Amino acid sequence: MAKHTLLTKKQAAESLTVSIRSIDRMISKQELCAVKVLGSIRIPLTEIENHIDKQLNATKKKQKHHIQ
Secondary structure (H helix, E strand, C coil): CCCCCEECHHHHHHHHCCCHHHHHHHHHCCCCCCEEECCEEEEEHHHHHHHHHHHHHHHHHHHHHHHC
8 A cells, every 4th residue: 555645747737727937846846845756757646735825824814904
């Protein structure tokens, strides 16, 4: 059983509904961690999930601050 689920850049882009180029930029800016497997870039599924959580939390904080 695999300990980590790894996604291709295309799969990561589809799960975030962004372009593959956006995934490349996010990796370059270290917004997403990626690993090389035999020369191919893979993004751990947990990285995608953590990114979504961070974005949701930031949105909630902005909304809460705006309301007050």
